Amino acid sequence: xxxxxxxxxxxxxxxxxxxxxxxxxxxxxxxxxxxxxxxxxxxxxxxxxxxxxxxxxxxxxxxxxxxxxxxxxxxxxxxxxxxxxxxxxxxxxxxxxxxxxxxxxxxxxxxxxxxxxxxxxxxxxxxxxxxxxxxxxxxxxxxxxxxxxxxxxxxxxxxxxxxxxxxxxxxxxxxxxxxxxxxxxxxxxxxxxxxxxxxxxxxxxxxxxxxxxxxxxxxxxxxxxxxxxxxxxxxxxxxxxxxxxxxxxxxxxxxxxxxxxxxxxxxxxxxxxxxxxxxxxxxxxxxxxxxxxxxxxxxxxxxxxxxxxxxxxxxxxxxxxxxxxxxxxxxxxxxxxxx
Numbered sequence: 001x002x003x004x005x006x007x008x009x010x011x012x013x014x015x016x017x018x019x020x021x022x023x024x025x026x027x028x029x030x031x032x033x034x035x036x037x038x039x040x041x042x043x044x045x046x047x048x049x050x051x052x053x054x055x056x057x058x059x060x061x062x063x064x065x066x067x068x069x070x071x072x073x074x075x076x077x078x079x080x081x082x083x084x085x086x087x088x089x090x091x092x093x094x095x096x097x098x099x100x101x102x103x104x105x106x107x108x109x110x111x112x113x114x115x116x117x118x119x120x121x122x123x124x125x126x127x128x129x130x131x132x133x134x135x136x137x138x139x140x141x142x143x144x145x146x147x148x149x150x151x152x153x154x155x156x157x158x159x160x161x162x163x164x165x166x167x168x169x170x171x172x173x174x175x176x177x178x179x180x181x182x183x184x185x186x187x188x189x190x191x192x193x194x195x196x197x198x199x200x201x202x203x204x205x206x207x208x209x210x211x212x213x214x215x216x217x218x219x220x221x222x223x224x225x226x227x228x229x230x231x232x233x234x235x236x237x238x239x240x241x242x243x244x245x246x247x248x249x250x251x252x253x254x255x256x257x258x259x260x261x262x263x264x265x266x267x268x269x270x271x272x273x274x275x276x277x278x279x280x281x282x283x284x285x286x287x288x289x290x291x292x293x294x295x296x297x298x299x300x301x302x303x304x305x306x307x308x309x310x311x312x313x314x315x316x317x318x319x320x321x322x323x324x325x326x327x328x329x330x331x332x333x334x335x336x337x338x339x
Contacts, residue, residue: 017205038231044314048116051178054309057173057177059236060169064169065229068264069229081222081227082222083120083121083228084129085228085283092198093202098152098200103152105142111129111130111261118207123133137156140153143262154166155182160194164190167185167197168190170311174306197319197322200317200321204314204317210313211310211311214306215307217300220273220280221273221277226264227262229263234253237251238251247297250293254292282296283295283296
């Protein structure tokens with residue numbers, strides 16, 4: 001698969017973000033014991049944070065995600081809230097495991113069971129998410145073993161492309177930290193890598209207490225429509241030189257209207273998120289409210305950065321293990337349901 005898969009096309013009749021608010025379980029609800037796993041070493045995220053280039057990696061991710069959402073909101077919305085992101089990882093993990101078993105794909109009933117086992121959502125909420133994914137061409141039915149109709153689905157080309165883009169951005173961030181070559185290695189054969197990496201990474205992300213409950217700001221932002229990208233936009237607007245040793249970090253964001261326009265949301269929605277964050281001292285206005293630049297607290301930045309460090313640690317471990325497996329056992333490429 002060539003890297004031109006990253007050039008995504010937006011559908012011609014897109015009018016609203018993919019999926020509304022689907023949260024019906026507490027964000028910190030744990031996975032079922034059968035899905036639990038031993039947590040990764042707690043020291044690795046701290047080691048990443050202490051590196052000289054870590055803040056540069058954080059800004060790379062924030063700016064990249066904000067740019068992706070503004071250019072491709074319909075696809076980026078798959079990862080716009082914590083719950084959607086976890087639901088996507090559960091579904092894609094199961095799909096790639098089916099591919100490894102020479103199966104066809106994911107079923108609606110299977111997805112509902114996964115959502116409950118991992119404590120992400122109720123079965124019926126998962127069904128609603130699944131149905132919306134079909135409606136917006138995020139997934140498509142795949143042919144059965146005899147070539148006829150099947151109740152199994154797989155990701156479309158654009159969905160798989162978005163997943164490749166998501167991983168490549170994180171690998172670029174890791175490479176920036178230590179000078180590695182993960183992104184280039186991954187993009188040499190992304191589909192073969194995904195078959196191994198996604199189940200490994202998804203299981204770790206879905207069962208990590210720290211990933212599921214990263215902090216109070218994520219509860220404010222990441223549970224609502226596009227709230228995660230609002231955090232990205234605020235972090236992306238910081239001057240990197242102001243991060244060290246400052247209690248308040250000034251952003252280049254000064255207009256709620258422009259934020260609302262960028263994310264396709266109402267001013268009231270954006271204002272509500274900012275007000276909730278302001279109530280705990282995480283954000284504020286440098287001058288007149290609504291007519292001056294927004295600042296964020298160093299605690300806001302640190303919580304955001306820590307969440308990325310946990311995620312990067314998990315993805316790095318998954319990449320290392322996948323490379324080791326590929327070196328010993330060749331894996332066939334995964335076909336999308338567009339093929």
